[in-house]
Amino acid sequence: MLxxxxxxxxxxxxxxxxxxxxxxxxxxRAGLVNIGLEGILLISAFTAVVGAEAYGPLAGLLxxxxxxxxxxxxxGIIAIYFxxxxxxxxxxxxxxxxxxxxxxxxxxxxxxxxxxxxxxxRVPAISTPWGPLSPMVIVALVLAxxxxxxxxxxxxxxxxxxVGENPAAADAAGVSVEKVRLFGxxxxxxxxxxxxxxxxxxxxxxxxxxxxxxxxxxxLATVVFSGLNPLLAIVGGLIFGFFNSLALVASTSRELTxxxxxxxxxxxxxxxxxxxVAGVIGRVRFPRASGQPYRRE
Amino acid sequence: MRRSSLMVAVLLLALLxxxxxxxxxxxxxxxxxxxxxxxxxxxxxxxxxxxxxQRELGVTVREVESATTADFLPNxxxxxxxxxxxxIAGIGFxxxxxxxxxxxEFPNQKFAIMDGLVEGLPNVMSVSFADHEGSALMGALAxxxxxxxxxxxxxxxxxxxxxxxxxxEIGYRAGVKWAVDRWNEMHGTNESVKVLHVYTGAxxxxxxxxxxxxxxxxxxxxxxxxxxxxxGLGVFEAVEEFARAQGKEVGPPFAIGVDSAQDYIAxxxxxxxxxxxxxxxxxxxxxxxxxxxxxxxxxxLTLAEGGVxxxxxxxxxxxxxxxxxxxxxxEAERDELLAGIQRARExxxxxxxxxxxxxxxxxxxxxxxVPQALDAETAEFYREILQ
Numbered sequence: 096m097l098x099x100x101x102x103x104x105x106x107x108x109x110x111x112x113x114x115x116x117x118x119x120x121x122x123x124r125a126g127l128v129n130i131g132l133e134g135i136l137l138i139s140a141f142t143a144v145v146g147a148e149a150y151g152p153l154a155g156l157l158x159x160x161x162x163x164x165x166x167x168x169x170x171g172i173i174a175i176y177f178x179x180x181x182x183x184x185x186x187x188x189x190x191x192x193x194x195x196x197x198x199x200x201x202x203x204x205x206x207x208x209x210x211x212x213x214x215x216x217r218v219p220a221i222s223t224p225w226g227p228l229s230p231m232v233i234v235a236l237v238l239a240x241x242x243x244x245x246x247x248x249x250x251x252x253x254x255x256x257x258v259g260e261n262p263a264a265a266d267a268a269g270v271s272v273e274k275v276r277l278f279g280x281x282x283x284x285x286x287x288x289x290x291x292x293x294x295x296x297x298x299x300x301x302x303x304x305x306x307x308x309x310x311x312x313x314x315l316a317t318v319v320f321s322g323l324n325p326l327l328a329i330v331g332g333l334i335f336g337f338f339n340s341l342a343l344v345a346s347t348s349r350e351l352t353x354x355x356x357x358x359x360x361x362x363x364x365x366x367x368x369x370x371x372v373a374g375v376i377g378r379v380r381f382p383r384a385s386g387q388p389y390r391r392e
Numbered sequence: 393m394r395r396s397s398l399m400v401a402v403l404l405l406a407l408l409x410x411x412x413x414x415x416x417x418x419x420x421x422x423x424x425x426x427x428x429x430x431x432x433x434x435x436x437x438x439x440x441x442x443x444x445x446q447r448e449l450g451v452t453v454r455e456v457e458s459a460t461t462a463d464f465l466p467n468x469x470x471x472x473x474x475x476x477x478x479x480i481a482g483i484g485f486x487x488x489x490x491x492x493x494x495x496x497e498f499p500n501q502k503f504a505i506m507d508g509l510v511e512g513l514p515n516v517m518s519v520s521f522a523d524h525e526g527s528a529l530m531g532a533l534a535x536x537x538x539x540x541x542x543x544x545x546x547x548x549x550x551x552x553x554x555x556x557x558x559x560x561e562i563g564y565r566a567g568v569k570w571a572v573d574r575w576n577e578m579h580g581t582n583e584s585v586k587v588l589h590v591y592t593g594a595x596x597x598x599x600x601x602x603x604x605x606x607x608x609x610x611x612x613x614x615x616x617x618x619x620x621x622x623x624g625l626g627v628f629e630a631v632e633e634f635a636r637a638q639g640k641e642v643g644p645p646f647a648i649g650v651d652s653a654q655d656y657i658a659x660x661x662x663x664x665x666x667x668x669x670x671x672x673x674x675x676x677x678x679x680x681x682x683x684x685x686x687x688x689x690x691x692x693l694t695l696a697e698g699g700v701x702x703x704x705x706x707x708x709x710x711x712x713x714x715x716x717x718x719x720x721x722x723e724a725e726r727d728e729l730l731a732g733i734q735r736a737r738e739x740x741x742x743x744x745x746x747x748x749x750x751x752x753x754x755x756x757x758x759x760x761x762v763p764q765a766l767d768a769e770t771a772e773f774y775r776e777i778l779q
Contacts, residue, residue, distance in 0.1 A: 096610045096611075096612075097607065097610035097611055098610075099610075100606040100607065100609065100610040101607075101610070103606075104602075104603050104606055104607075108599065108603070198460075200427075201426065201427050201428075201459075204720070205427070205428075205430045205431070205718070205719070205720035206427060206430070206431050206432070206720065207425065207426045207427025207428075207431060208427065208431075208433075208622065209622055209625060211625070211657055211658075222637065226634075226637055227633060227637050294599075298599070298602075299598045299599060299602060299625070299626060299629060300629050301598055301622075301625045301626075301629065303596060303598060303622040303625065304596070304622075305596040305597075305622070306598065308594065308596060308597035308599065308600075309597075339603065340603050340606075340607075343590060343592065343600060343603045343604045343607055344603075344607040344610075346590045346591070346604070347547070347588040347589070347590050347604070347607050347608055347611065349775075357590070357591060358593070361592075361593055
C-alpha cells in the first residue's frame with residue numbers, strides 16, 4: 096500500500112520535471128537558455144484550466160501547450176532577433192507569471208488564492224492495480240525519448256547542435272541560425288506549457304497563485320544534471336520525484352524523525368540532486384554558443 | 393375611520409423604528425483582503441459579521457474591496473480620513489502592515505484586524521482565534537470515526553512549523569486522546585489511535601500536501617486534517633482520489649478543512665472544517681467599539697465566545713448565499729455542493745458527531761482544558777504524553 100503510493104507518487108512528481116527539462120535541453124543545445132520555465136509552468140497551468148472548463152481536458156492540455164509555445168516564441172524573438180539578454184527575458188517571464196496568475200484567479204473566478212478544477216474536466220487517469228496513473232506519465236517518457244532521437248538521429252538535430260556549438264559555421268553551411276533557435280525556443284515553451292497543464296488539470300486538480308512551487312527551477316537543475324541528454328532527464332526527474340515522495344513518507348514516521356529531524360529528511364531530494372550533479376555526472380560541457388545571441392559578421 | 397387609525401399605527405411604527413435606529417447609531421467599515429466578496433472564505437465571513445452588526449445593532453456598514461495588496465493603505469487611509477466610522481475592520485493578516493501605519497496616523501480612529509497582530513497601538517484590536525480548541529474538536533471526530541471504522545490511524549498535514557501551527561497539532565492530538573479514552577471507558581476496551589503528522593514546510597505547494605496525504609492513506613489513515621493553506625488542497629485531492637479509486641462517491645477516507653467552511657471544496661469527502669469565526673470577530677469588535685469596552689492589543693476569541701467552531705450545514709448555506717449575493721456562485725451550484733456536503737456528513741458515524749459535540753460542550757464549560765504548545769519543546773512533550 097505504502098510502496099505503491101510511493102512509486103505512483105514518484106512517477107507523477109517526475110512528469111513536470113522531466114517534461115520541462117526535456118524541452119529546455121533541446122533549446123539549450125541550440126544555444127538558447129530560458130530561465131523563465133517557472134513562469135511558463137504557472138501561466139500555462141492557469142490557461143489550461145480556462146481551456147478545460149470551456150472545452151474539456153484535451154483542449155485544456157492543448158491550451159497549456161500553446162500558451163507555453165507562445166511565451167517561448169516571445170522569448171525567442173527577444174533573444175534571437177532583438178539580441179536581448181536571455182536571463183533578463185527569462186526573469187521577466189517568471190515575474191509576469193507570478194502577477195498574472197494571482198490577478199487572473201480573481202478576474203476569472205472571483206476567488207483570490209485558488210480555484211478548484213471540476214472533476215469532469217480533469218485528464219482522466221488510467222486505473223492500475225496500484226492506483227490511478229496519469230497518462231501524462233507515459234507522454235513525458237515518450238517525449239523524452241523522441242526528443243533524444245530528434246537531437247541525435249535526425250538532420251534537424253544535427254542543425255540544432257551545430258547552431259549551438261558554432262553558429263557561424265552553421266550559418267556558412269546554409270543553416271538558418273535564427274530559425275533553428277526559434278524552433279528550440281518554441282519547443283521548450285510548448286513542453287513547459289504541457290507540464291503546467293499537467294499540474295493543474297491532472298495531477299493536483301487545482302490552480303493556485305504559486306502552483307509550480309519551484310518546479311521550473313528544479314527542471315533547470317535537471318537540465319544541467321542530465322548533461323543535456325533527455326534520457327538522463329528521465330532519471331533526474333525520477334530521482335527528484337522519488338526522494339521528494341520518500342522524504343514526506345519518512346516524515347510521517349515518529350520513530351524515524353526522533354533520530355533524524357524531518358527538516359533533514361525533506362532536504363533529501365535537493366541534497367541527492369546536488370550530489371549527483373557534483374559527483375556522479377562530473378563536469379557537464381555546455382554548447383559553446385550557449386546563451387549568446389548570434390550576430391552575422 | 394379605519395383607514396386613518398391604520399395610518400396612525402403606521403406612523404407610530406415608523407417613528408418607533410426611527411428612534412430605535414437613532415438610539416443604536418453607529419457605523420462600521422470593512423476592508424476586505426484581495427479578492428473581496430464571494431471568496432467562500434474569510435471575506436464572506438467578514439461580510440456576514442457586518443450583516444449581523446447591521447441586524448442586531450442597527451449599525452450602518454460600508455464594505456470596501458481591495459484589488460491588490462497595494463490598495464490596503466489608500467483604502468484604510470481614505471476611510472480613516474472621513475472620521476465617520478466607529479470602527480474600521482480589516483479582514484486577514486495581510487492587512488496588518490497597512491493597518492499599523494494608518495492606525496499610527498489616526499490615533500483617534502478605532503481599528504480591528506482579524507487573524508492578525510498589530511502591536512503597540514492602543515487604537516487597534518488584534519483578534520485571534522482559539523484554534524487549539526477548535527482543532528481538539530476535529531481530533532475527537534477523527535478518532536471516533538477511526539474507532540467506529542475499525543481503523544487505528546488518523547493524520548494531520550501542516551504547513552511550515554511556526555508556533556501557531558504547533559497549537560493546531562497539539563490541540564488535535566488532545567482531542568484524539570480525549571476521544572480514545574472516552575471510547576475505551578464506554579466500551580471497556582483498550583484501543584488506541586495513532587496520529588501521523590507532517591510539517592510539509594510549505595503553505596503554497598499542493599503537491600507536497602498530496603504526497604504527504606498519500607503517505608498517510610497508505611498507512612491506513614482514515615481521517616486527515618489539513619492545516620496547510622494551499623498545500624492542503626493537495627490533501628483534499630489525495631483523499632478524494634483514494635476513495636474514488638475504490639469506486640466510492642463519498643468518504644471514508646475523510647479530510648477535514650480549516651479556517652473557513654472548506655466542506656464545499658471536495659463535496660462528499662470533507663464532512664467538517666475548523667472555522668475561525670471572522671464573523672464573530674467583526675461583530676465583537678464593533679460591539680465593543682460602540683459600548684465603550686474597546687481595548688487595543690491582542691484579543692483571543694475562545695470557543696466559548698464563538699471564536700472557533702466546527703462548521704455546520706447552516707454555516708455552509710450561509711456562506712454560499714453570501715457568495716451568490718456576490719455573484720460568484722449560482723443557486724444550482726449551491727444545491728449540488730450542499731448535497732455533497734450533506735452526504736459526507738451522513739457518512740461520518742453518529743457517535744463521532746456526538747463525541748465532537750460533547751467535547752464542544754466540555755470546552756465551553758471549562759471542564760476540559762485544551763493544552764497549548766507554542767514552541768517545539770512543549771509540542772514534543774505533549775506528543776509523548778498524549779499517546
